[in-house]
Amino acid sequence: MRCAVVGAGAWGTALASLLAENEHEVMLWAYEADVAESVNGEHENRRFLEGVPLHPALRASSALETACAGAELVLFAPPSHVLRQVAGQAARWITEGATLVVATKGIERERLALMTDVVAEEVRGRPIVALSGPSFALEVAHHLPTAIVAASNDPAAALRTQQAFSTSAFRVY
Numbered sequence: 001m002r003c004a005v006v007g008a009g010a011w012g013t014a015l016a017s018l019l020a021e022n023e024h025e026v027m028l029w030a031y032e033a034d035v036a037e038s039v040n041g042e043h044e045n046r047r048f049l050e051g052v053p054l055h056p057a058l059r060a061s062s063a064l065e066t067a068c069a070g071a072e073l074v075l076f077a078p079p080s081h082v083l084r085q086v087a088g089q090a091a092r093w094i095t096e097g098a099t100l101v102v103a104t105k106g107i108e109r110e111r112l113a114l115m116t117d118v119v120a121e122e123v124r125g126r127p128i129v130a131l132s133g134p135s136f137a138l139e140v141a142h143h144l145p146t147a148i149v150a151a152s153n154d155p156a157a158a159l160r161t162q163q164a165f166s167t168s169a170f171r172v173y
Contacts, residue, residue, distance in 0.1 A: 012077030080106035
């Protein structure tokens with residue numbers, strides 16, 4: 001499956017590498033050009049996940065269009081204070097049938113909106129899945145046992161998310 005991961009911080013990078021390990025075609029969007037260069041050239045996110053080797057098939061870009069165009073699953077993992085802006089910018093390149101997965105944690109300060117509600121408002125008409133649970137990017141990147149939840153009003157989207165991310169060490173319920 002073609003996947004886009006929007007947000008190349010530690011959490012987004014760890015999840016992008018996990019998707020690549022599961023043999024998905026993954027494009028990671030990085031706001032910082034040096035992060036995209038590091039991921040592509042050295043298979044490492046030196047800025048946010050230093051010292052952790054990333055799956056060699058993982059690709060990165062600092063262009064949202066390149067990352068999102070044609071993706072069947074789009075994972076949002078930017079910081080909560082920029083999620084609305086980033087999702088709004090990405091919306092024009094997200095296909096109609098894409099499943100949107102939100103891994104950004106927190107609540108929007110201005111409107112007190114949940115992160116899934118922010119994405120639903122900015123990218124309308126697609127199924128939304130919240131990917132959440134007790135987890136740390138570094139532990140996920142090092143394949144330590146982790147259990148999280150894929151929650152959605154759309155059971156098929158939650159199942160698609162579970163199947164895309166699950167590994168023997170990363171359990172999605």
